[in-house]
Amino acid sequence: xxxxxxxxxxxxxGCQSAEGxxxxxxxxxxxxxxxxxxxxxxxxxxxxxxxxxxxxxxxDIAYVGKQIPRTYSEGKITNSRxxxxxxxxxxxxxxxxxxxxxxxxxxxxxxxxxxxxxxxxMAPANIDKQRIAVVYGSSRERVREAMxxxxxLRGVHKTAGGETxxxxxxxxxxxxxxxxxxxxxxxxETMHAFHMALNGHSTWAPNWITEGMxxxxxxxxxxxxKKQLRVMVFDRAPMNYQSLxxxxxxxNAQPSFEQINDDPQLHRGLNFFIVHFLLSDxxxxxxxxxxxxxxMALNPDSDxxxxxxxxxxxxxxxxxxxxxRDFAQFVKSARPSFHIVRGPWEQNGAGYxxxxxxxxxxxxxxxxxMDNATHPVLDFPAPEPHPAINPLNKESFAALLSLQxxxxxxxxxxxxxxxxxxxxxxxxxxxxTEKADFTQDQMLQVLLTDGVRLSVIxxxxxxxxxxxxxxxMLNSVEQTLQLGLNVRTTSSGLEIELKSAGSTQTxxxxxxxxxxxxxxxxxxxxxxxNMNHTVTPYLYGxxxxxxxxxxxxANPWYFAGANLAHRAFNTCVAFSxxxxxxxxxLATHLAKQIxxxxxxxxxxxxxxxxxxxxxxxxxxxxxxxxxxxxxLRFDGDAPFISAHNPSQQTAEVKxxxxxxxxxxxxxxxxxxxxxxxxxxxxxxWQGLTQTGQITLENQxxxxxxxxxxLSKGNSALEISLTGPYSGDTHGKLSVQFLPYQNPAAQPALxxxxxxxxxxxxxxxxPHLRQSEELKNGVLKVVAVLDVDGEPIKLVExxxx
Numbered sequence: 001x002x003x004x005x006x007x008x009x010x011x012x013x014g015c016q017s018a019e020g021x022x023x024x025x026x027x028x029x030x031x032x033x034x035x036x037x038x039x040x041x042x043x044x045x046x047x048x049x050x051x052x053x054x055x056x057x058x059x060d061i062a063y064v065g066k067q068i069p070r071t072y073s074e075g076k077i078t079n080s081r082x083x084x085x086x087x088x089x090x091x092x093x094x095x096x097x098x099x100x101x102x103x104x105x106x107x108x109x110x111x112x113x114x115x116x117x118x119x120x121x122m123a124p125a126n127i128d129k130q131r132i133a134v135v136y137g138s139s140r141e142r143v144r145e146a147m148x149x150x151x152x153l154r155g156v157h158k159t160a161g162g163e164t165x166x167x168x169x170x171x172x173x174x175x176x177x178x179x180x181x182x183x184x185x186x187x188x189e190t191m192h193a194f195h196m197a198l199n200g201h202s203t204w205a206p207n208w209i210t211e212g213m214x215x216x217x218x219x220x221x222x223x224x225x226k227k228q229l230r231v232m233v234f235d236r237a238p239m240n241y242q243s244l245x246x247x248x249x250x251x252n253a254q255p256s257f258e259q260i261n262d263d264p265q266l267h268r269g270l271n272f273f274i275v276h277f278l279l280s281d282x283x284x285x286x287x288x289x290x291x292x293x294x295x296m297a298l299n300p301d302s303d304x305x306x307x308x309x310x311x312x313x314x315x316x317x318x319x320x321x322x323x324x325r326d327f328a329q330f331v332k333s334a335r336p337s338f339h340i341v342r343g344p345w346e347q348n349g350a351g352y353x354x355x356x357x358x359x360x361x362x363x364x365x366x367x368x369x370m371d372n373a374t375h376p377v378l379d380f381p382a383p384e385p386h387p388a389i390n391p392l393n394k395e396s397f398a399a400l401l402s403l404q405x406x407x408x409x410x411x412x413x414x415x416x417x418x419x420x421x422x423x424x425x426x427x428x429x430x431x432x433t434e435k436a437d438f439t440q441d442q443m444l445q446v447l448l449t450d451g452v453r454l455s456v457i458x459x460x461x462x463x464x465x466x467x468x469x470x471x472x473m474l475n476s477v478e479q480t481l482q483l484g485l486n487v488r489t490t491s492s493g494l495e496i497e498l499k500s501a502g503s504t505q506t507x508x509x510x511x512x513x514x515x516x517x518x519x520x521x522x523x524x525x526x527x528x529x530n531m532n533h534t535v536t537p538y539l540y541g542x543x544x545x546x547x548x549x550x551x552x553x554a555n556p557w558y559f560a561g562a563n564l565a566h567r568a569f570n571t572c573v574a575f576s577x578x579x580x581x582x583x584x585x586l587a588t589h590l591a592k593q594i595x596x597x598x599x600x601x602x603x604x605x606x607x608x609x610x611x612x613x614x615x616x617x618x619x620x621x622x623x624x625x626x627x628x629x630x631x632l633r634f635d636g637d638a639p640f641i642s643a644h645n646p647s648q649q650t651a652e653v654k655x656x657x658x659x660x661x662x663x664x665x666x667x668x669x670x671x672x673x674x675x676x677x678x679x680x681x682x683x684x685w686q687g688l689t690q691t692g693q694i695t696l697e698n699q700x701x702x703x704x705x706x707x708x709x710l711s712k713g714n715s716a717l718e719i720s721l722t723g724p725y726s727g728d729t730h731g732k733l734s735v736q737f738l739p740y741q742n743p744a745a746q747p748a749l750x751x752x753x754x755x756x757x758x759x760x761x762x763x764x765x766p767h768l769r770q771s772e773e774l775k776n777g778v779l780k781v782v783a784v785l786d787v788d789g790e791p792i793k794l795v796e797x798x799x800x
Contacts, residue, residue: 032063032065032084032099033063034063034064034065034066034067034084035062035063035064036064036067037062037064037067037069037070037087038060038062038087039129040089040090040127040128040129040130040131041128043060043062043087043088043089044058044059044060044089045058045059045060045088045089045090045110046058046059047110047111047114047552048552049114049552049553049554050546050547050548050549050552050553050558051547051553051554051555051556051557051558052115052230052231052232052233052554052556053228053229053230053381053546054111054112054114054115054228054229054230054231055111055226055227055228055229055546056107056110056111056227056228056229059088059089059106059107059110060088060089061086061087061088061102061103061106062086062087062088063084063085063086063099064084064085064086064087065084065085066079066084066085067085068085069085069087069092069131069133070129070130070131071092071130071131071132071133071170072124072130072131072132072133072169072193072196072197073133073168073169073170074130074636074702075705076150076151076167076168076169076170077094077133077135077150077168077170078149078150079094079149080094080096080145080146080149080150081145081149082096082142083095083096083135083137083146084096086102086103086106087131088106088109088110089110090109090110090113090127090131090132091106091109091110091113091131091132091133091134091190092131092132092133092134093105093106093109093134093135093136094133094134094135094136094146095135095136095137095138096137096138096142097136097137097138097175101136101175102136104183105134105136105183105186107227108183108186108187108222108229109134109186109187109190111227111229112187112190112191112217112229112231113194114552114554115217115231115232115554116190116191116194116217117554118554118555119213119217120194120195120198120292121289121292121293121566122198122293124194124197124198125631125633125642126633126634126635127197129635130197132190132193132194132197133168133169133170133171133193134170134171134173134186134189134190134193135147135170135171135172135173136172136173136174136175136186137172137173137174138174138175139174139175140155140156140174141155142174143155143156143172143173143174144156146172147165147172150168150170151167151168151792151793151794152165152167152790152791152792153784153791153792153793154791156172156174161173161174161176161181161185162174162185162186162188162189163189164189164190164192164193164196165790166196166201166202166203166703166724166725166726166727166787166788166789166790167703167704167724167787167790167792169193169196169197169200169201169703170193171186171189171190171192171193172189173185173186173189177344177355178238178239178344178346178355179346179355180238180239180346180347181238181239183220183222184218184219184220184239185218187217187218187220187231188214188215188217188218189214191213191214191217191218192210192214195210195213195214198296199296199299200701200702200703200725201703201724201725201726203301203302203305203725203726203727203788204295204296204298204299204300204301204305204726205292205295205296205305205309206261206305206306206309207263207264207265207266207267207271208260208261208270208271208274208275209275209292209295209309211266211268211271212268212271212272212274212275213275215241215268215271215272215275216232216241216272216275216276216279217231217232218231219231219232219233219234219236219239219241219272220232220233221233221236221347221349221350221380221381222347222348222349223348223349223350223381224348224349225348225349226349228349228381228546230379230380230381232276232279232556233379233380234276234375234376234379235336235337235338235369235375235376235377235378235379236338236347236378236379236380237338237340237345237347237352237365237367238340238345238346238347240336240338240339240340241268241269241272242269242272242273242334242336243269243336243338243339243429243431244268244269244272245268245269245270245272245273245331245334245431246269246331246334246336246430246431247269247431247434248267248268248269248270248431249269249270249273249331249431250431250432252267252270254328254331255270256324256327256328257274257313257323257324257327258310258313258324260274261306261309261310261313262306262310264306273327273330273331273334274327276330277326277327277330277331279556280330280375282557282559282565282590282591283569283586283587283590283591284323285556286565286566286569286590287316287317287318287569289566290316290566290569290570290573291312291313291316291317294312294316295308295309295312298312301725301726301727301758302726302727302728302758305726318583330375333373333374333375334375335370335373335375335429335430336429337367337368337369337370337377337378338365338366338367339365339366339368339428339429340364340365340366341364341365341366341438341525342361342362342363342364342438343358343361343363343364343365343528344356344363345363345365345526348534349381349383349536350380350381350382350383350536350537350542351383351400351402351534351535351536352365352526352534352535352536352537353528353532353533353534353535354528354531354532354533355532357411357530357531357532358529358530359411359529359530360529361529362412362445362527362528362529363527363528363529364416364438364525364526364527365525365526366418366523366524366525367523367524367525367526367537367539368418368421368429368522368523368524369522369539369541369542371522377541378539378541378542378544379544380544381544381545381546382538382542382543382544382545383400383536383537383538383542386400386482386484387484387499387501388400388482388483388484388499388500388501389484389486389499389538390484390486390497390499392538392539392540393540394521394522394540395488395489395521396486396487396488396521396540397415397417397487397488397521397522397524397537397538397539397540398484398485398486398487398537398538399414399415399484399485399487399526399535399536399537399538400482400483400484400485400535400536400538401413401414401448401482401483401484401485401533401534401535402481402482402533402534402535402536403451403477403481403482403483403533404481404531404532404533405481407531407532407533408451408477408478408481409450409451409452410450410451410530410531411449411450411528411529411530411531411533412447412448412449412527412528412529412530412531413447413448413527413528413529413531413533413535414445414446414447414448414455414485414527414528414535415445415446415485415487415524415525415526415527415535415537416443416444416445416446416524416525416526416527417443417444417446417487417519417520417521417523417524417525418441418442418443418520418523418524418525419442419443419444419460419515419518419519420441420442420443420460420518421441421523422436422437422438422440422441424436424437424440425437425438425440425441441459442459442460442518443459443525444456444457444458444459444494444511444515444519445457445459445527446485446487446496447527448483448485449466451469451474451477452468452469452474453466453467453468453469454466454467454468454469454496454498454507456494456496456509456511458511458515460515461512465509465510467507469498469505470503470505472503472505473498473500473503473505475503476500476501476502476503477500479501480500480501482500483498483499483500484497484498484499484500485497485498486498486499487521488521489516489519490508492508492510493508493509493510493511493516494508494509494511494516494519495507495508495509496508496509521539521540522539522540522541524537524539559602559603560603561602561603561606561607563627563646563647564603564606564607564610565586565589565590565606566627567610567624567625567626567627567646567647568586568589568606568609568610568613569586570624570627571610571613571617571621571624571625572586574621574624575613575617575621575624578616578617579613579616579617582613585609586609589602589605589606589609610625613625614686614688618688619688619689619690620690621688622683622685622688622689622690623690625685625686625688626645626646626647626649626651626685626686626688627644627645627646627647628643628644628645628646628647628651628663628683628685629642629643629644630642630643630653630681630683630692630694632672632694632695632696632699634699634700635669637674637700638671638674639671639672639673639674639696639699639700640669640670640671640672641653641669641670641672641679641681641694642667642668642669643661643663643667643668643669643670644666644667644668645663645664645665645666645667645668645685646665647665647685648665649665649685649686650662650663650664650665651663651683651684651685652683652684652685653670653681653682653683653684654681654682654684655670655679655680655681656679656680656681657673657679672694672696674696676696677695677696677697678693678694678695678696678697679693679694679696680692680693681693681694701722701759702722703722703724703725704721704722704723704724704729704785704787704792704794705721705722705794706719706720706721706781706783706794706795706796707719707720707721707796708720708781708796708798710779710798716765717735717765717766717768717779717781718763718764718765719733719735719763719764719765719766719781720761720762720763720764721733721754721756721761721762721764721783722756722760722761723756723757723758723759723760723761723762724756724758724787724788725758725759726758726788727758727787727788727789728755728786728788729755729756729757729785729786729787729788730753730754730755730756730785730786731753731754731783731784731785731786732751732752732753732754732783732784733751733752733754733764733781733782733783734748734750734751734752734781734782734783735748735749735750735751735766735768735779735780735781735782736748736749736779736780736782737749737774737777737778737779737780737800738777738778738780739776739777740776740777740778741776744777749766749768750766750767750768752764752766754783774800775800776800777800778797778798778799778800779797779798779800780795780796780797780798781795781796781797782794782795783795
């Protein structure tokens with residue numbers, strides 16, 4: 001089985017990032033006073049959620065030191081040298097990083113949490129009492145040390161930037177030198193841990209779900225000033241999976257959806273395309289959500305996962321051949337707006353800066369959004385209006401230069417107006433060729449050099465024109481550290497208006513007519529050299545704004561009544577014979593989700609449609625019409641019924657024991673006795689009734705655990721071992737005795753090669769020779785196992 005790991009596009013250094021000019025004040029964890037671990041219910045997180053954008057308003061974060069919080073890695077995660085624990089409402093982070101970094105990552109995870117829930121259509125059942133465990137170390141070596149402490153016999157894979165382990169459902173990350181990747185890796189790996197928290201593991205899903213969804217949601221932009229995160233960004237610059245996907249699509253002979261599903265090899269770019277394709281249409285999105293639920297319920301493992309996923313795809317989607325044609329069209333019509341020609345570019349909000357200095361090469365990031373694109377273009381928040389930036393039209397472009405004060409008088413920062421792109425450069429952007437000669441491209445470079453002069457360089461002719469900034473402009477830039485470049489063409493040439501605070505300087509550069517007419521103000525490059533300034537481009541076509549919604553919703557169409565749509569969809573699928581043409585009617589309604597002004601009417605229409613269907617259908621439609629879900633879950637060893645009522649009406653559950661529970665809208669826990677083998681119930685909602693049964697016997701399962709029990713007198717030892725959720729598990733089980741004083745010549749009393757299957761539980765009662773002499777020492781039960789590819793060591797000890 002493939003590991004749930006992030007394989008970087010290139011080998012990552014694993015070293016802790018030097019913050020450089022962006023370093024902030026930090027507080028050492030050792031100076032903190034640990035507080036008692038607050039329960040999730042005691043902690044608050046306030047986030048404005050608008051589609052795929054989260055804006056943080058408030059978050060509680062508690063430092064709890066060496067106290068290990070309760071997580072979904074319960075009993076399988078421990079403390080490590082130099083690491084401390086921090087908790088927020090949904091996450092527990094074990095880290096040796098500074099407080100600033102810890103807080104950033106917990107903020108990012110809480111902002112991501114609503115989108116994790118939206119993608120899977122569910123939250124972990126016991127999330128009100130357990131948190132998701134996250135480990136973020138300061139280097140690859142320090143993460144390896146933490147993994148060894150948790151029982152693993154290796155660290156993160158050599159080519160991985162992080163890894164989430166099947167055995168304990170915890171994500172392990174370390175910072176690369178790339179700031180974007182530092183955020184990306186924790187969102188990605190924690191998505192895997194969230195996935196595993198839903199039903200204990202993630203191996204029921206193929207690569208395009210496990211890695212595709214994690215890569216898609218971690219494809220983000222982040223504005224550190226606004227504390228605003230946008231996930232599932234399709235069109236952006238750093239770690240551009242759209243470009244990677246196109247390259248892999250043509251390298252692999254344009255594979256179909258089915259071929260990608262059936263391929264055990266990991267192709268991140270192709271998986272990224274599949275997930276975005278399924279989420280790009282409101283009706284297709286409903287099919288995908290139904291598919292996820294059904295596949296999770298089937299719970300295939302190991303060799304059964306891919307064929308099960310394949311068969312279910314064909315059974316779930318109404319017209320599979322048409323879906324394949326639509327997927328091919330989706331990929332082939334994609335054109336990335338961004339291409340990093342050279343340089344370690346980083347993004348903050350809508351601005352871009354260079355991570356490191358290079359006094360030799362001019363670094364370049366091209367932005368060339370396609371006209372009339374059918375895909376999302378620049379699908380993250382556009383920059384806010386600024387006094388130094390003039391209003392835009394199609395015949396103008398602007399950029400805001402934000403200068404680092406210590407570097408104000410050195411380096412080059414600016415933009416390029418692209419006038420001609422080479423054929424092989426265009427082919428590389430489309431994923432059709434691996435190499436391209438970008439020196440053949442032509443542009444007008446507009447550069448602020450050493451903070452004192454403006455240059456316009458025509459790369460076609462090699463001519464350079466320069467002007468000095470006026471004393472008033474220099475004074476304004478020194479005070480504000482910002483300079484606006486407002487560019488347009490006139491009958492006289494290229495006009496550039498510089499603006500900073502109250503100062504304005506306008507310069508017109510004379511250029512040949514053929515150069516001026518070749519300018520497309522939507523096709524630009526960001527340029528920089530030997531500095532860490534930020535350049536924020538203002539493109540006329542960059543129009544995305546975060547909507548102001550009355551209700552928070554992570555639905556990508558900002559539709560607050562998303563549960564109505566899914567209930568209607570499931571009812572239509574299950575009862576299509578009784579509801580002719582229901583899918584066509586629903587598709588018409590869902591298409592209106594794209595228009596925000598129609599959302600109120602849409603909710604009303606869907607509610608009326610469900611009420612009409614309710615009058616036509618019988619009791620067996622209760623679950624689909626109401627959306628109510630009842631499932632057996634455990635809080636430790638205590639079973640309960642997890643009940644979710646997404647409807648606006650109250651339901652009632654009556655148990656065979658005589659207990660009755662009211663289920664108003666929302667989520668509920670109905671306790672069950674550990675002594676009963678099954679729970680019969682009757683569910684009533686809006687005049688509809690359904691009976692059901694929940695079986696408790698042998699349902700408690702939590703992956704690989706080693707348990708040993710020694711009887712009084714040390715005469716009998718009982719060992720039990722549970723198997724994994726998926727895959728092959730084998731190794732060696734041994735019993736050792738180590739005396740306190742007289743050294744043992746042969747400490748191993750018993751050992752055996754073992755193997756165990758998924759969901760299996762095995763028992764051993766080894767005969768211990770000379771058991772009467774087992775005293776004044778330590779008896780150890782040791783299991784060294786390969787758990788579905790994860791080498792681990794489990795130990796149980798008894799002091800005799």
